[in-house]
Amino acid sequence: MIACNSTKQKDTQTSTTIDSTLQVKATSILENKLTELNALSGQVIIMKVQTGHIKAMVGLERKDGANYLPCENFSQAHESALMHPISILAALETRKVKLSDMVDVGNGIYSIQDRELKDHNWHRGGYGEISIKQGLASSSNIAVYKTMEKAFRDDAQAYFNLIDRMNYGKPDCIAGIANLKPAYFVTPKDSGWSDTAFAWFCIGYNQTITPIQTLTFYNAIANSGKMVQPQLYKDSTTVINPQIASQANIDSLKQALEYVVTDGLGQPAKSNKIQVAGETGTIQFEDGSYIVEFCGYFPANAPQYSIIVSIHKERLPVSGGLIAGDVFRQITEYIITYNKYFNSK
Template identity: 60%
Template sequence: MIKLIFLSCWITGILFVSCQYKQKEVVQISTIDSTMQVNVTSILENKLSEINALSGQVIIMEVQTGHIKTLVGLTRKDSTNYQPCNKFSIQRPTGLMNPISILAALETGKVKLDDAVDTGNGIYSFKGGAIKDHNWNRGGYGEITVKQGLACNSNIATVKATLEAFKDNPMSYVTRLHQMGMGDLDKLKYFEELHPIRFMTKDSIWRDTDLAFTCIGYNLSIAPVQILTFYNAIANNGRMITPQLYKDSIIVINPQIASKVSIDSLKQALLFNITDGLGKPAYSDKAAIAGIQGTTLLTTNEDSTKNEYAAEFYGYFPADNPKYSIIVSINKTGLPVSGGLMAGDIFRQIAEYIINLK
């Protein structure tokens, strides 16, 4: 009888623990801050209306935990109104590839940020193609450093620096990016619709012409959340972690994407971009900000006013001890378009809102 009672209690205990475990598995605590979500949505919508954009999204992520605090997407419903859009896995060319390519070049030891680069008159003819800086019709930037090239969004500076590092073996550029974790950015939990970044195939036959255009964001497809994940690793001193929509243990994608020396150099360049470069619209006197802007032509049309562009900005703050990583992405048709003036301004407003919460 005593044995039966003991056995019954033991089974009951197992069932109780099992039920508790299953219940614990089901209950998930969201990382989203509902108040922040509402305010960021308002900031984004106001800017989209002001510039007559097609759509936009903002993702805010805690640097060290990967917790996503806001996940906002808006698309134009009619000429004056926007509605929520949850398509966060759409991949496309990006204007934020330049610093990533420079980081890869720094890792080879063949390039340094203070190296001089001749960008000429803003047009670089390369094997039948032409690479232009945004100010080509104003005479270009002439001779500048690689660091200054990042701060003024010089495609020519990035292309020449990347070719210097990888021209003897263009495929080693892709290998380097794999080593830094970019080949794993399609395995983000909660973003299962992501595909591998298009140019990341290791067995492709690569030429320096492929390298020249890919290193500045063309010939590839990548989603803003993937860009955020990579740049957050820079803010996090090289540790790449997956974004989290529910509070859970940290998932490390790559413990160290690049050497500390290269990471520190790029962080200084991203800070310089805000104080002295085209990232000035994101500057705030409330906290030191580091970041980068980019603008990309997505589609072409016979009527040039209907060309579609992506205006993007990534940044983190405080620059000396980063807590938040933020990516802002806007789609609009026609000119003018500017990653710094448009997406960078949204970043500044959001950063100052978060800072004022304290």
């Protein structure tokens, strides 16, 4: 168990991991996008892959009309728009599926008990037969769930046991982030469990998790499976899990996340300056508003930085790639230029 030292002061400039120049630039890029969208709020967190050092941490919220002001919303949890790759990794760990396996998602509508699971393009006739890798690149909810059906059959608890061993939802606390709580999951052991709960969990619903906790998992993928504790102070790096999944499956997923950006819905995050990898996603809340997110890392072949962009907006259009992916690309290209001239710390 990792102790959370909450006594440290955030204003100890000598020990903070935040890069003030990068913090200012990330704030500007995010604010411009929020203003363009008239969005409610947004977050950007930038982390060094190997150490877990947080280099920038921006939270903005619209207050008093159109002005965006800084807000300490880093402990605010919501359902995950970025669950697809995590579920696919769990399925790969069972050795019952591989990314090249084909899955028929039909016309984009799949009946589960008395509910309909839909892909974002269901009104255009769906994707038909695609590989699991293509399903990930296309953000196909049906491809992900059908993969879960093949990997876990009727044993949903085996899936939850796997993501628990992979430390999905960690860390429970980070020094300098107030009120961070453990991620919450509805599992087969809970009274709220239903016949359809598994289908919706594995695509991001029936759970609450913060962007920093999601970033921690993606950072572990970038870090060849080693999950490290995010930190705002220059302490020695703490390892949460030395290997969240087999190296072969981590490598396969990294290739798939690169494909999301080169050929899938993550293309707006693509840079002509460096190869990146990541995933895009959208979640709709009960009040009708949306969270659009992109989480990824670069360079894809030897990751140094991981970034999550999370934006809360009220109305259509919504696209994690077009909105959050574009913010990711702008920040990525700034970091590359900034490194060239300033020797990034």
